[in-house]
Amino acid sequence: MQIIVVQSTNSPPFRRANPRNRSKPICLVVEATVAASFRLPLSAFHSRNRCSAPVAFARQIAMYISHVWLGLSLSDVGRYFGRDRTTVAHACQVVEDRRENPNIDRTVSSIEAAVDIWLETSRKLGEDA
Numbered sequence: 001m002q003i004i005v006v007q008s009t010n011s012p013p014f015r016r017a018n019p020r021n022r023s024k025p026i027c028l029v030v031e032a033t034v035a036a037s038f039r040l041p042l043s044a045f046h047s048r049n050r051c052s053a054p055v056a057f058a059r060q061i062a063m064y065i066s067h068v069w070l071g072l073s074l075s076d077v078g079r080y081f082g083r084d085r086t087t088v089a090h091a092c093q094v095v096e097d098r099r100e101n102p103n104i105d106r107t108v109s110s111i112e113a114a115v116d117i118w119l120e121t122s123r124k125l126g127e128d129a
Contacts, residue, residue, distance in 0.1 A: 023076040026119070027066050031081075033114050034062040037107070046082055057098075060091035061108055067092055069112050 035042050038058040044051065045059050059081065066077045067088055074085035081088070099105040 023066075023072050023080060026070055026072065027062075027077065027080040029118050029122075030062050030066050030070070030111075030115055033111055033118060034058050034065070037111055037114075048082065057094075060094050061111065063088045063091040064095035065108070065112055065115060068096075069115070 031042060031045050034040075035045065035058070038054065040055060040058055044055045045062060047055070050056070051059075063077050063081055063083070066072045066080070067074060074088045077083075078085045078088045083091075095108065099108055
């Protein structure tokens with residue numbers, strides 16, 4: 001697995017900025033970024049049954065970033081990923097615990113930075129339109 005590392009010192013760009021109206025497009029950006037990082041199809045994130053550990057962990061990272069990094073509610077994140085809010089809370093706890101591993105922390109930080117860049121770029125393009 002090859003993961004691209006991107007550094008960012010910026011804080012999350014859209015924290016608590018009217019998340020209910022923005023949750024679907026923002027979650028899609030997060031989902032696409034995580035899928036590309038782990039070389040998974042987007043469809044893997046919405047499987048209704050249990051899946052392999054790498055797919056489950058990638059989905060947990062996507063839910064974690066959507067909630068913790070971008071400030072979306074547990075319910076909004078769960079609704080997007082077809083999961084209950086308690087599942088999102090569990091995913092956040094799993095990722096927090098696994099971030100003690102420097103490699104996982106670097107991976108999650110890189111995905112957070114890539115999401116920041118993607119969202120900032122789309123915001124700037126929207127201003128130019």
